[in-house]
Amino acid sequence: MSKKQTFEEELAEAKSTIPTIEGFTLVTCVAAQVRASYRKTDQKQLSIILQFPDNYPEQPVVIELTSKTLSDKLLNGMMKLCDDEIKKYIGKSQVLPVMRFVREFMINNPLCVCNDEIATVKKDLLNDEDKIKLKQDTSQIIMKIVQERYNMNLKITVPDLYPSQQVQIEAAESNFPDILKVFFVGQAVEIARKCVQPPGKPNTKGPPFKPRPSLLEVCSFLIKDCVKRYPLESCAVCTERVLLEDPEGVTKDPRKRVERVYCGHLYHHGCLAKYMKTPPFKDGKFCPTCGKQIFHDKWKVSAELAEARWAHKQARQRELAEVTDFLS
Ligand SMILES: [Zn+2]
Ligand SMILES: [Zn+2]
Known part of the structure; x- marks a missing residue:
């Protein structure tokens, strides 16, 4: 465009062009105010309101952005960017450059x-x-x-x-x-x-x-x-740290392997195994740290079964002790 547009010509061009830019709806286009809305997705929607100072376009257009979905902090940041951008168009038509700048910002900044x-x-x-x-x-x-x-x-x-x-x-x-x-x-x-x-x-x-x-x-x-x-995190049973200090380190002791139970607390494998096999069993076993019941695939036994196993082990130990007494 070689000849400088008059304000009336700029408004006429804005009126015919804005509705053709993808995502835009023109609401008002008069000398007092130009208002358009832009929509990319349900979330990425905003209104652009332009007001013209007396000596426009020698002075920059006044830009306001509003949105029901985007945050005020983002809108304030965008308005600042628009203000900086529009300085490039002092003395020239500013309406379409602002609209295009806002649209490009929304497209190029999806994380907004x-x-x-x-x-x-x-x-x-x-x-x-x-x-x-x-x-x-x-x-x-x-x-x-x-x-x-x-x-x-x-x-x-x-x-x-x-x-x-x-x-x-x-x-x-x-x-x-x-x-x-x-x-x-x-x-x-x-x-x-x-x-x-x-x-x-x-x-x-x-x-x-x-x-x-x-x-x-x-x-x-x-x-x-x-x-x-x-x-x-410390082991809920022995209170030592569960993860090795050195992540690359390998423990040879399988009892030091990490187990995570339902409540989120960590145990050493050996500590948890021992704890799960030790009474009381009534109503299940509970995490010593938080008191929540322990659910773990490897220890899905009922209280009765755990009790029976415990009793059996105790009886076996007594028997062994008797045998040892007899032999000594
Ligand atoms: Zn432990
Ligand atoms: Zn817990």
Whole structure:
């Protein structure tokens, strides 16, 4: 365009062009105000309101962004970026450049839907030794979480339809023992699923199920309840640390292998085996740390059976003692 547009010409062009840009709906286009809404997904929706100073376009257009779904913090950040961008268009038409800039921002920054969750992860869950990198081009959050000499590399993908769709836990390389690694990822996937899928048995009393954001819940579990917790965890029976100080170290003693029980507490294999075979058995065995009943695949025996085994072992020991007495 060689000739400078008048304000009237700019408004006329905006009026005909904005509705043709994918995602846009034009609400108002008059000299007092231009208002359009942009929608990419249910979550990525916002309104753009432009007001013109008296000496427009020598002065920049005043931009306001509002949204029912995006956070104020994100909108404030975007408004600042728009203000910076629009400085490039001083003295020229600014309406269409602003609209296009907002649309490109929404397309090129898919992680904007979980902006606040990411800020909370950084502030409340991570510390100096951990690393986090946002990859907007693939909509992924890459993290390396560290505790003592243990670590976990996480790749979390935020889908386009987030938060209606849950985050995907893509990879989780780590130097934790396999038994914990499998639990960490399996449980994280389950937490994410529960955020978006209604429970099998619907809760008829409460409000209807609504999908909720899964990123922070998943990160909180993996960081706080797994990686930061277990390297410091003591065996509930002998009170020594369960994980080896050196993650690469191999214990020759099978009794020192790690066992995790239903309540989440860790035991040495040998300590748990002994504890499960020691009375009292009435109503089951309970975790000495938290008092919850211990459920573990390897020790699925009823109280009666455990009692019977215990009695048998005691009787056998008495017999042996008698034999020894007899021989001596
Ligand atoms: Zn122990
Ligand atoms: Zn426990």
